[in-house]
Amino acid sequence: MIDFQPTEEQLLMIRAVSQFAAGLRPNIREFEHAREVPLAVLAEAAAMGLGPAIHIAASHGGAGLGLVTAVLLEEALAEVDAGVAFGLPGGSFATAVAELCTGEQAAAWLPKVLDAGGMGAVCFSESKPSRERPGFLTEATPVDGGFVLRGEKAFVLNADRASHLLVFAQVDASKGWDGLGAFIVDAKAEGVRVGPAVPTLGLNAVRSCTVQLDGVRVTAEARVGGSGQELTRATLRFFAKEGLKNAARSVGLCQSALTTSLEYVSNRKAFGKPIGHFQAIAFTLADRSMDVDAARTLTWQAAARWDQHEAKPTSRSEKEALLASAFAISFALEAAMKAGDCAVQLHGGAGFIRDYIVEKLMRDAKQLQVCFLTAEQADQIAATLELGLPLDPAVVLPTPETQSVFT
């Protein structure tokens, strides 16, 4: 049985994060124009313990508070700005390290990033996807005592602030997706070049960059996550958990769009009454309100499944958590886009101008839909599990081979 009542401790944390986020509200346009959250704000977030280490198990160097707590806090933060939520200390790197590393490896790597309130980045998207064979074009060639990495990764969030990168690369091209490896790379290592931030539509408080790897040498110890099925499962867990955080950010965005729209349609009058009292508008609000509730319930439920799985892991509980995450991600991402779109529509011409926040919500929602796991990729996970098909990285990894799972 799943209990959806946050604990006293969680309520206190939500209150603290909501207060912190409310303090940022006057500055969110500034963050967007500067294309960054000031380091002082990130330091404050780190001091509050905000970031991915919240849900990471104590055995891996995290706070061990579980994914339910993490999604509650992501939602609270994203209700003010979903972009800021992406820039938190540690970033997706910490989740990837937790999923791919043994406790010993995580204890060695995570403090290098987290203790300084720093940032890491995860490089999976390819600048030029392979069209000839399944797998990545970025290669990790085994050499004496380690590997040499060559290739170019795209859209890497926070790459220009990262001290460490977790890079997915092809170790054995003949094995396709089974020939993948994951490597932790010092961002200052010789041969690593981080490009300038790419211009993006939304979530502009954070930056995405290309990362070039030009003959970067790493030691054998830098390889994490094993290979074959072991790496596949760890990679899927990473995508599902980070995707679930995006689902929570989408719930926060939906809530913000709803609250802002309710206020607007209650105050704006036409033909002698608030426009919210006209059926077309009232029913739209009812639909968006249902979306918030459904997206929130699916997201909390999936997070609870992961927490239950961590307490007593079995192959079955992992599949249930993956499936629940896919449902939550797919639904919440679509709900966010509808929420942003409707909020602009309900504000009429005012919704289109930058004096109001709803145009930003719509842009951020679209960006949420195409980052990490897209709704379609979440659907692929769900369908693969429901049909009992083999889970391989092609289900989620963003290359044209992704599309070959279901044609």
Ligand SMILES: Cc1cc2nc3c(=O)[nH]c(=O)nc-3n(C[C@H](O)[C@H](O)[C@H](O)COP(=O)(O)OP(=O)(O)OC[C@H]3O[C@@H](n4cnc5c(N)ncnc54)[C@H](O)[C@@H]3O)c2cc1C
């Ligand atoms: C804000 C943001 C942050 C990001 N951060 C990172 C990062 O830190 N590191 C990183 O490596 N990458 C990052 N990305 C890249 C992101 O993960 C990819 O954009 C995403 O996974 C989609 O992959 P793609 O762009 O290659 O799209 P493609 O795989 O080319 O897909 C194109 C479209 O087709 C859809 N699609 C794919 N397969 C199917 C199918 N079988 N059936 C139906 N539709 C399908 C996709 O959902 C998408 O809409 C980020 C992107 C954004 C926008």
